[in-house]
Amino acid sequence: MTKQVVIATKNKGKAKDFEALFTPLGYEVVTMFDVAPNMEIEETGTTFEENAVLKAEALAEALQMLVIADDSGLAIDALNGEPGVYSARYAGDHDDEANIVKVLEKLQGVPEEQRTARFCCALAVAGPQLETYTVFGTCEGVILEEKRGTNGFGYDPIFYVPQLQRAMAELSPEEKGAISHRGNAIRKLADVLPTLI
Ligand SMILES: O=c1nc[nH]c2c1ncn2[C@H]1C[C@H](O)[C@@H](COP(=O)(O)OP(=O)(O)OP(=O)(O)O)O1
Numbered sequence: 607m608t609k610q611v612v613i614a615t616k617n618k619g620k621a622k623d624f625e626a627l628f629t630p631l632g633y634e635v636v637t638m639f640d641v642a643p644n645m646e647i648e649e650t651g652t653t654f655e656e657n658a659v660l661k662a663e664a665l666a667e668a669l670q671m672l673v674i675a676d677d678s679g680l681a682i683d684a685l686n687g688e689p690g691v692y693s694a695r696y697a698g699d700h701d702d703e704a705n706i707v708k709v710l711e712k713l714q715g716v717p718e719e720q721r722t723a724r725f726c727c728a729l730a731v732a733g734p735q736l737e738t739y740t741v742f743g744t745c746e747g748v749i750l751e752e753k754r755g756t757n758g759f760g761y762d763p764i765f766y767v768p769q770l771q772r773a774m775a776e777l778s779p780e781e782k783g784a785i786s787h788r789g790n791a792i793r794k795l796a797d798v799l800p801t802l803i
C-alpha cells in the first residue's frame with residue numbers, strides 16, 4: 607500500500623509541487639479536494655507560520671489524521687516585503703494574473719538591482735497526539751519586467767532564479783522542487799516525516 611500524505615490545500619499548483627517532491631519519496635499526495643472539498647479555513651494570521659498552523663490544525667482536527675499545511679508567498683524588498691502573507695489576495699481574490707499585474711505596476715521603473723525578492727514557505731505539521739510544529743524555507747530571486755514561461759503557478763512567471771538563469775515558470779516541477787522555498791522547507795522535514803506517517 608502506498609503511503610499517503612495529506613496536504614491542507616486547495617491550490618492545484620501547490621498540489622503539483624508537492625507531488626513532484628513527495629512522489630520520489632514514495633508518498634501519494636492527498637489534498638482537501640479529496641478529503642474535505644467543502645471545508646473553508648480562514649487565514650487570519652499575520653505570519654506564514656501562523657496561517658500554516660491554522661490550516662494544518664483545522665484539517666487535522668476534522669480528519670483526526672496527520673496533516674501538513676503550506677502557507678507561502680512572495681516578499682519583494684522594494685515593496686517592504688509586500689505582498690507577503692497577503693500574496694494570494696493582493697489584487698482581490700486569488701487571481702494569479704491580477705496579482706502579477708499589480709506587482710509589475712508597483713515595480714514600474716524600479717531597476718533590476720532593486721527588484722530582489724524571495725519566495726517564503728512555512729509548513730506546519732499537525733495531528734492527533736502531536737505537538738504542531740513548523741519549518742520554513744525560502745528561495746531568492748529577482749522580479750522580471752514581464753512574464754516568462756508557462757509552468758508552475760502564482761507568481762512563478764515573473765520570478766527569475768539567478769542561480770538557474772531562468773524564470774521559475776520555465777522550470778520543470780522537478781527542477782523547481784530542487785531549489786524552491788517549498789522544496790527547501792520539505793527537506794527540513796525529511797528526517798521526521800518517516801517517523802510520523
Ligand atoms: O511556488 C510558488 N510559485 C508562485 N507563487 C507562489 C508560490 N508559492 C506561493 N505562491 C503565491 C501564490 C499565492 O498567491 C500565495 C500563496 O497563498 P496561500 O494562502 O499560501 O495559498 P492558497 O490560498 O493559494 O492555497 P491554500 O491556502 O489552500 O494552500 O503565494
Ligand SMILES: [Mg+2]
Pocket residue numbers: 649694
Ligand atoms: Mg490560502
